[in-house]
Amino acid sequence: MKGNISFSLSFNFNCMKQKFNRREFISMAAAAGTGLAVAGPNFALGQESKKPAILGGSKAYTSGFSAWPLFDDREEKALVSVLKSGNWGRLNGPVVAEFEKAYAGLNGAGHCLGVSSGTAALTTILGALGIGPGDEVVIPVYTFIATYNVVVLNYALPILVDTDIETFQIDVKKAEAAVTAQTKAIMPVHIGGTPADIDALIRLGEKAGIPIIEDACQAHLAEWKGKKVGNFGLAGAFSFQSSKNLNCAEGGAILTNDADFARACYTFHNQGQGGTGTSYGTGSGTRATNLRLTEFQGNLLLAQMTRLQQQVETRTENAKYLTELLADIPGIEPAKWYPGTTRSAYHLYMFRYLKEHFHGLSRGKFVEALNAEGIPCDPGYGQMNRDAYVTGLASNPHYLRIYGEKTMKEWLDRNQCPQNDTLTREQSLWFFQTMLLGTRENMEQIAEAIRKIQKYAKQIAKA
Template sequence: MNARQAPEFPAWPQYDDAERDGLIRALEQGQWWRMGGDEVNSFEREFAEHHGAEHALAVTNGTHALELALQVMGVGPGTEVIVPGFTFISSSQAAQRLGAVTVPVDVDLNTYNIDPAAVAAAITPRTKVIMPVHMAGLIADMDALAKISAETGVAVLQDAAHAHGARWQGKRVGELGSIATFSFQNGKLMTAGEGGAVVFPEGETEKYETAFLRHSCGRPRDDRRYLHQISGSNMRLNEFSASVLRAQLRRLDEQVALRDERWALLSKLLGQIDGVVPQGGDVRADRNSHYMAMFRVPGITEDKRNELVDRLVAAGLPAFAAFRAIYRTDAFWEFGAPDETVEQIAERCPNTDAISQDCIWLHHRTLLAGEPEMHATAEIVAGIVAGA
């Protein structure tokens, strides 16, 4: 491949006759919502089994998955939820919309995952949930977080929106002893445009049943007389989306393996570029699903980082600026913010501030291309960073 030419990457989302057949199957079954069809039920069984969970509940999107999970875990007014400062805003807003206070803590500068020491320091008598986010598919330090949870009685909720098919020391997300949520938004590792899921490990059947009621307006499965048992909302996934997700799930393992192989090469190449530091790993996270190919250019300003992203896009790479620290968004402060200033939170979250300022990520379809495209990608990054 000529390094001066833009590399060609596979399109995303990907689909074939499996999705087409699924959509026709959902169409022709004659019932298009979950209470009358079988696609959602089948997808939930298959997704739970794939992730080692006892139950899975499909919902409208990943943000609703977080909100629903937090609600059945007892989050509401008067409680606090600890989240990483470096994450997508839904991690905090799901708790804030329930009337809880979101408490951002710092992340590890190498993995970009929540720092267990910062979590331990932030726990108060009001803390109800610790929410690690498995950033870019790299599972957070679940050993340390499980220890903190056991010592304090504060439950863990895994935000696994990036971590479809990921593993920690051989264990799948549903085998790590805590509830987890997933997203199926258009850019995610498997998608139906929108969608989400909550997975429940062994021993959490009661919470699963409560979540089912709350996601369906408080109405039992077999209700014919509008006997709404508890307060809820309509978060039900439709049959068409579920049929697409069933097809997407079947090719997930192959795609994860390919991305893992390609990241081993691309991260090595990026690490050889002066001024570029790729996201690190954790040997205990023995299967990384690589939702994003992330790297930092330490020392540059946010404006300069944004210019780099624009130049990478112009050169043909699917590049994006990393998440803004949640406490540096107006949305975070509308309601449910801690009694602190931006500066006070930033002072205890220096790694979050740094990563938010100088980090760039490439869409995971980059990692579905061939080895020549990995070399071409690294050459483009090297040339543009050097030029900056």
């Protein structure tokens, strides 16, 4: 006991001299076996942890996380109002235009166009740009498949860029290396609702003379240097699909500060016909489609927007607190932000799991143990560039006809993403946005569950 006390005093003195951070202090104290109790938010590391649920212990969380979507009579009145109006489509009703004005104002953007999905937003943007066969579009490999699909539907080549493993975002240096004379757009994704490195991307676009298209489908009200995302490139695309922080089941929007481009997008999404109606004639340009938002969706979004700001604040506060708690757990590394980020939308709370701090417990077993605690967790996206759905493009007859076998083989080689392989095979994990709508106690329960799993990692691995 005397030796432990002596070490404790010496250890604390040395820590003060060397200014160790909190995690380093905890790791060193644990390794030395001092049994020190380190003060933290509502817990002490010197206390005996409870047994994990996967080993027969009690769940850390039993009441379930927030339902989604959240709604009340505001949404009911919005739907009934449109129903009774008899004007259900944007071409004969005023509501979609009202939503567009409100959403543009909320984001500080000059123009907003409501469309039928986030995918439709990206499709409209690429259509308005005239992207087609022979063109290349640079995109991140770590993203939902829709980012890839909208490029391929135009018979352009999607150039997949590796991930910055610490942020989960596109690696801008590798994006720059991916640009060629055929590159017609760079389409970064603000994954999880956290901005990509916008300043570096804008510099790259300006240097190369290529438009930046922000895939902000997960990033409602996220900010870069105090300015809402979707305002930095030529245009930004947003999704209102059921899982999104702002949703109407299916829907999307385009933000832009370029009036001419806004008109081009409107024309493309309305069968090539401008204005507020349709005719029996043709439109302008040479191709377009129907990607219009309905009045029902527009009014549902206006109702959902009445609670959006408060939900953003709740997620922000809970995510900040959860990050503080996780800072005391070696091997759990929340995704880092680039310096310009002033707010994440936290559609996802992304973090890396480093199994060497959990006695080699596999990520899969860790997720199983966390789910047993009543806490949903998911590995997220995989290796898109290695999936048959994507690699099969190299043998697609249309692509072979356009680009040739040699170019398509070279395309496969260009899409190697080793950092993303490491991230997605071994480390990446997500908590979902609804979990951040809970209480501070919920955040403590998440941390408690992880601490239990870490303490009993050897036993869990054998279970």
